[in-house]
Amino acid sequence: MEAIFIYILKTSGLITLFYLAYYFLLRKETFFNSNRWFLLSGLITSILLPFVVYTKIVWVAPTRTNFTSPINTTIKTIPVEESWFDTHLNLCLIILYVSIITLLLLKFAFDFYSLKRVIKGKTVQNQADFKFVDVSENIAPFSFFNYIVYNSSLYNTSELENILEHEKIHSEQNHTTDVLMARIFCIAFWFNPIVWLYKKAIMQNLEFIADAEALKKIADKKAYQYTLLKITTHENCVAITNHFYQSLIKKRIVMLNKNQSKKKNYWKYALVLPLLGAFVFLFQVKVIAQEKKQKEVNGVKEDIIVNTKSDPKDVFMYKIKKNTTDKELDEIVQKLKTNHEIIIAFSDVKRNSANELTGIRVDVRRKNGKAQIMQTSGNEAIKPFGVIVIKNQDGTETVNLQTGEKIHQPVTMGEGPDDAESYTSNENSPTPPSPPSFPDGPMPVANVDMSKMPKPPVHPKDVSDEKAMKKFNKEMAEFHKKMETFEPDMSAYEKEVEAVMAKREAIYEKEMAKYEIVMQKFNQDMEKFDQDMKKHETDIKKHEKEMKAFEKENKSK
Template identity: 55%
Template sequence: MEALFIFIVKSSGLIALFYFAYFFLLRKETFFNSSRWFLLAGLITSIVLPFVVYTKVVWIDPVPVSVDYAPAVNYHYIPNYHPQIAEEESFEINWNLVSLGIYALGFAAFMIKFGIDFYSLNSVLKGKKVEQQADFKFVDVEENIAPFSYFDYIVYNSSMYSESELESILEHEKVHSDQHHTVDVIISRIFCILFWFNPIIWLYKKAILQNLEFIADNEAAKKISDKKAYQYTLLKITTHETCVAITNHFYQSLIKKRIVMLNKNQSKKWNYWKYYAIIPALGAFVLLFQIKTIAQEKKELKEKTKKAALASIIQDGEVYKITKSTTDQELKDLTAKLKSEHNVDLEISNVKRNRDNELIAIKIEVVKERGKVQVIEMNSTKALKDCSIVIDKDEEGTKSVSLVTDDQIDHPVVIQNRDIAVINFDSDANPEDRSSPVPPAPPAAPIAPVFPTGPMPPAPVIDMSKMPKPPVAPASPKDKAAWAKFEKDMAEFEKKMEAFEPDLSAYEKQIEDIMSQREAIFEKQMEKYEIAMEKFNFDMDKFNQDVQIKYGRDSKEYERSIKQYENDMRQHQLDMKQHEKDMKQFEKDMKQREKDLKKWEKENNKKS
């Protein structure tokens, strides 16, 4: 979104740059064709140049590493870990989306207007007689419209002009058609749609149309013997009922300027320098906005900085380095030396090596001063990076033990996906608890609710033996007395039938109430289920981060947690599909019940 806004701002700035260069330097010059290409080049440049980015690499000295070094990974394991639920953020207006919506509305409105103009043009040309002459198609219409050209079509109303006036008009429109000025008109219109919010683009479009008229007037005047007659034609044609959009009109609201430019002396050639005045401005634009600087540290100084940083960390202490090629015997000697020289209890276990006999996993348990126990684990499928056990003393003589890895010297503050875990315990903790910590159990995925079911009330049963019998109609249609009695009997029969028939509406209402209650219960259960799924996803992310920090991406525990999460998500998808299936079955059952009720009612009517 931000990149789009930056592009629009840069393009709008370039459009303004070219327009003001034309307005202040080129507007009064008679280099009309050159000005045409200058204005078109400005539009193309405003679209292309923002995408041209020059990358500049700057070599800098490495940033000195601070002496106040903190271990890159300091993970404190908490057995009873309960992730917090993220609080819902308060509502805020996204002004980027609002701006994009306003832009889209304006863009759509001008696109519709563009389509309407094309439709109007097609209505003018549709069904008209076309006369082909050379490369032009002449269309003589009866409507009172301004003469115009559209590609190779030249449209005019011959009854409105004399023969000499019509000759001037046609020569003018031939220039428009022959030099494909319609392309310029359409391009300027498209840019007005894209940058409709920028007032400069509308002035830019006016400048393009005005310059096209200057070109056509200049070329047409060369082919007409009587130049003054041509100017009188411009003065005579001042009003028209209709002007068709996206075309080159013979008449424009700049007659005075056109006549002035027709009588103006040709500009001197040395004035061409004005076209090149835009180049320094474009260069400044590139230097200010289109250069991306990338800083890289010098490798040699970087290595020296690493060594200096390590030296500053060590100070007056001692360093015992463990590399990927350190042997088991060297590890045993290291344990004995730390005990004898520094009274540091060091226990090394879980040593694993690859085929090249390189260390890929190790666990170091250190009993530190003041009864603190530190367990350091490194686990990977690849050879471990070099690390050092640093024993340092502060001003009071208190010893401290810490682990330093080479990549920590490069990035002493950044914590990345490193296969190292540091866990601190109290000295009185159970030794079994100081083994590799068991990762917390992954959160259980919630179970999707099932649509409530249960027995439905039975449909009412009719006792056919107690049903009243309908009266028999008289045999003779002329017996009025008999027919009057029959109508009276029918009225009584219908009254008895109304009292006898079951109340179907009450039964249907009973069914609807039961189903609506079940549907409301199910919707509440689904809302709770969706909230539980959001919490589950949040808890699962926390769990994955927990396992990843302790064991690394390459560990089996991490792979197991990822597989468990994928299985839970697949089950969630299956539950949602089953939910959709249950809802479809519910709708199907309701339709079937309606059909059964209608069938039951129809059969009772037949029996009666």
């Protein structure tokens, strides 16, 4: 169960990483189609990348204490019973998680039912790859795969043409798949607010794509923007569809009039790659410990390599957690003494007000008279760790103190006479630099008061009513005149926004120039690291070859 929670946490973190990269770097660029694939690849990567594991081999002596990730072998765990609070807390979290997912799935099913109810019984007009459905309900136009649903009585010929061109783009480019995919992620990761913002970003970007592509086929750009404003009178829409109006009219109009982004800004997409690399090196490292043993041949001792994944006969683990009681510590002491003839002592035990362990010293005395010591102390509760007893094939036993802390930086503690402590750290891989953040800050305030924007007149339901239609056309003419007063303010606002963004881009480009220099140094360090790793592998293969030749020579004698 813990592994599932960790996977969900890692996936949520990756989704957050992609969203922040989109929000600060790509949101205001006009690379709408590229942004679409960036957002979709973010969802797919967040699901798959937690399964990618980087394997690191650590060579240890059999008499050393190794702080690494758990040994990958069959482990006979002698557990310390979990507290009543931990057991019931995990159960409550699982019930809460599943319950909310169930409710969201029911809402998802209801949305499908609502869509089916709108289309059911209506006349479907097939044209090319599209299925047009003209309904009588006062509902915003929308598309769902190749279905395009609208109420033709609410619009004149020009407006209806603009709407259909927009919805055709949604259908042709299969935008419904993006919407459904984003909805599924919201259901699975409902607890992460970034996921809901991610879904909103996907749907907004789809509207930008449809607007930009539709304008390539529509001659009157101004009429298209008026159509956007007219659709704002329709508040009803189907949740799981691409509907023409999505409460972002101002953003869509700004994007329609925005200058095309410079192609050189495509480099922003590559900035996510070092962050993904850092994620793998920091959280996806699997450490495999391999032991060096000594074999005596003709009176000469030689080191041989033994892989602890296959060499141990049995492995026993005695866990110590933050809520382990003094009584449970005493039980571990007795079991190690009885089962393995190992003397272990827990001292300097410190607890906080919640009776959680915040400090402890562990002294292990082995049968050969040598000792191992681990001590930790602080204000926070300790991380779980364990005493590992490895029973080897030859009948001997190896004792390790093992914790999951900093598995990307393995730490070994030397073994010597009583009370001897020796610490060395092994940091093999270079740490990638963090890319600069795009400058943020307040944006210019638009002179356009959207609350004062005139509302378009309501189209008569009965198009054959000449008096009503004449009145409607007159009101529409007045509406167009009032809307023209907003255009100068919108143009001035766009210039102010472009000026602010130009200054921020200049600052960001300077920071990126510095970052690229640091990245070159990082790449050089990585190349050296790769060369060292290849040399290390070559040495291992050479050693194995020599050992095989040595064994063959001994057999022939």
